[in-house]
Amino acid sequence: MARLVILITGMVLGGLIMVQKRVPAARVVNPVTPFQSLVDLRTQLASEQQKIKSEIALAVNERNQLNEQIKSAKVDNKLKNEVDSLNQELGLKPLTSEGVVIALDDSRKGLPSPDKIVQASDIRDVVNVGWLAGGRAVSVNGLRLTSVSSIDGVANTVMVNIQRATNPFVIKVVGDSEKIKRELENHPTLEPLRRRAATQGLLFHIEQSKSVEAESYQGSLKVKVIRRSNGQ
Amino acid sequence: MANRFAVIIVVVVLGLLLSLQNKASFALRKALDPQSQEQLSLVVALSFEDNRKLQDQLKQTQEEIGKLKTSATSSRSQRETLQERLNEAELILGEVPVEGEGVEVVFEKGLTTQQAIDLTNALRSIGAEAIGINGKRILWKTGIDEGLLRNSATLQVIGQKSLLAESLKRRGGILEQIGQPNRLSEQDQLKLPSI
Numbered sequence: 325m326a327r328l329v330i331l332i333t334g335m336v337l338g339g340l341i342m343v344q345k346r347v348p349a350a351r352v353v354n355p356v357t358p359f360q361s362l363v364d365l366r367t368q369l370a371s372e373q374q375k376i377k378s379e380i381a382l383a384v385n386e387r388n389q390l391n392e393q394i395k396s397a398k399v400d401n402k403l404k405n406e407v408d409s410l411n412q413e414l415g416l417k418p419l420t421s422e423g424v425v426i427a428l429d430d431s432r433k434g435l436p437s438p439d440k441i442v443q444a445s446d447i448r449d450v451v452n453v454g455w456l457a458g459g460r461a462v463s464v465n466g467l468r469l470t471s472v473s474s475i476d477g478v479a480n481t482v483m484v485n486i487q488r489a490t491n492p493f494v495i496k497v498v499g500d501s502e503k504i505k506r507e508l509e510n511h512p513t514l515e516p517l518r519r520r521a522a523t524q525g526l527l528f529h530i531e532q533s534k535s536v537e538a539e540s541y542q543g544s545l546k547v548k549v550i551r552r553s554n555g556q
Numbered sequence: 557m558a559n560r561f562a563v564i565i566v567v568v569v570l571g572l573l574l575s576l577q578n579k580a581s582f583a584l585r586k587a588l589d590p591q592s593q594e595q596l597s598l599v600v601a602l603s604f605e606d607n608r609k610l611q612d613q614l615k616q617t618q619e620e621i622g623k624l625k626t627s628a629t630s631s632r633s634q635r636e637t638l639q640e641r642l643n644e645a646e647l648i649l650g651e652v653p654v655e656g657e658g659v660e661v662v663f664e665k666g667l668t669t670q671q672a673i674d675l676t677n678a679l680r681s682i683g684a685e686a687i688g689i690n691g692k693r694i695l696w697k698t699g700i701d702e703g704l705l706r707n708s709a710t711l712q713v714i715g716q717k718s719l720l721a722e723s724l725k726r727r728g729g730i731l732e733q734i735g736q737p738n739r740l741s742e743q744d745q746l747k748l749p750s751i
Contacts, residue, residue: 456699474681553655
C-alpha cells in the first residue's frame with residue numbers, strides 16, 4: 325500500500341513539475357540581448373515618429389498659409405465659401421458648436437483586469453453612437469476623426485490617426501447635445517460600457533456644453549483611387 | 557493510512573490549483589504588461605508600419621504644397637486649385653457617385669454591430685477610400701446601427717485592390733478576428749452611389 329502511495333505521489337509530483345515547466349518564464353533568459361535591442365528599436369522608432377510628425381506639422385502649416393493666400397486672391401467668393409464649408413465637414417478646419425464632451429478613464433479600483441481598462445473598441449463604440457445621434461464632428465484627445473481615421477488598440481496602447489492616445493480619453497462630439505447625451509445614456513451598444521462603469525469603477529462621464537471645438541485634422545486627405553462615376 | 561492518503565490528495569489538489577493560479581496570473585500580467593517581449597515585438601512591428609504611413613502623409617502634404625505654390629501665382633490656377641479641392645471633397649463626402657478598383661467581401665450570415673464597427677474601422681486603417689454596405693455608401697461619420705448587416709452583408713471597398721485584399725486576408729487580420737465565413741474577391745471596377 326505504502327509503495328502505491330509513493331508511486332502515486334511521485335507521479336503527481338512529476339505531473340506538477342511538467343505543469344510548472346510549461347508555464348513560460350516570467351523573465352527573459354538573457355535580459356541583455358533580445359529584450360534590450362527591442363527596447364532600443366522602439367525608442368528609435370518613437371523618436372523617428374516624433375520627427376516625422378514635426379515635419380508634417382510644419383508642412384500642414386505651410387499648406388494652410390498657401391491656402392489662405394489663394395483664398396484671399398481675386399477668386400469667386402461662392403467657390404471659396406463652398407470649399408471652406410466642405411473643409412469643415414471633412415475635418416480640415418476646426419468646427420465649434422454645441423455638443424458633448426465624454427471622458428473615459430481606467431478604473432482605479434482593486435486589481436487591474438481587462439474590464440477595468442478602456443479599450444480602443446470602447447472608444448469606437450462611443451464614437452459610433454455619437455455619429456448615430458447626428459454628430460457633425462468628433463475628436464478623440466484633440467485628434468479629429470476623418471475619412472482616413474481609425475482607432476486601434478496596439479498592445480496596451482490606443483492609437484488614433486496613427487498617434488498614441490493616452491487616458492483619460494476625451495471625446496468631443498459636436499452636434500445636438502441633448503440628443504447625443506440621451507443616446508450615449510441609452511443606446512444598447514454601450515450597455516456593457518455603462519455596466520463596467522457602474523460595477524468596475526471605469527470612468528464614463530458625459531458633459532453637455534454650449535461650445536465644443538472639434539480640432540482640425542493635421543494631415544492630408546488626398547484620394548488616389550476613387551473618381552467621380554457617371555454611370556451610377 | 558486513510559488519513560495520510562487524504563492529506564496527500566488534498567496537498568496534490570492544492571499544488572495543482574496553485575500551479576493553475578500561477579499560470580493564470582502570469583497570463584494576465586503578460587497581457588497587461590506593456591514591457592513583455594511579445595507585446596514589444598508587436599509595438600515595434602506596428603511602429604514601422606505607422607512610420608511608413610506618416611512618411612506617406614508627409615509626402616502627400618509636400619506634393620500639395622508644390623501644387624499650391626504653382627497655383628498661387630495666377631488667378632486662373634487659383635480657381636483650378638479651389639475647384640480641385642471642391643471635387644475631392646465631394647468624392648470623400650459622398651456627394652457624388654464614385655467608382656474605382658477595390659475588393660468585395662460577402663458575409664452570408666451577416667455581422668453584429670460591433671463586428672461592423674471594427675471592420676469599417678480596420679478598412680479605413682488599411683487605405684479604403686470609399687466603403688459601401690449592400691450597395692449603400694457609408695462614410696466615417698455614418699453611425700452603424702443594428703440591422704444594417706444582420707442577415708447578409710456585401711461590402712464594397714474602393715481602394716488599391718491588392719493592398720486591401722492582402723491586408724484583409726493576412727493572418728491575424730480583421731477577417732480572421734471577426735471569424736465569420738466570407739468570400740473575398742478583387743474587383744477592377746466597383747461603383748457606389750452618392751449618400
